[in-house]
Amino acid sequence: MDYMTLKEASEKWCVSTRQINYYCIEGRIPGAIKMATIWLLPKDAVKPIDRRRNKRGGSCDKGCDM
Numbered sequence: 001m002d003y004m005t006l007k008e009a010s011e012k013w014c015v016s017t018r019q020i021n022y023y024c025i026e027g028r029i030p031g032a033i034k035m036a037t038i039w040l041l042p043k044d045a046v047k048p049i050d051r052r053r054n055k056r057g058g059s060c061d062k063g064c065d066m
Contacts, residue, residue, distance in 0.1 A: 001031070003040035013047040023048050 006017040006024075013020070024032045024039045031042040 002043040003033075004043050004045075006039050006041070009041050009045070015047075015050075019050075 004012070006020050009020050010017045020029075020041075021039065023029050024034070024041070028048040029041055029045050031045060033040050
């Protein structure tokens with residue numbers, strides 16, 4: 001299985017590395033594993049729904065995969 005780092009996922013999903021770290025700690029990214037101090041996420045992982053956003057939407061203006 002191929003993995004990506006927090007930085008790669010943050011660029012792909014248009015969120016901070018810190019937010020992805022929270023997702024990993026909460027177990028919201030299936031298949032994410034921690035090796036020493038580094039989180040590794042499956043390349044085909046789907047971005048978890050951001051519970052902070054309202055239901056009206058809101059789009060990423062950076063052209064990211066959301």
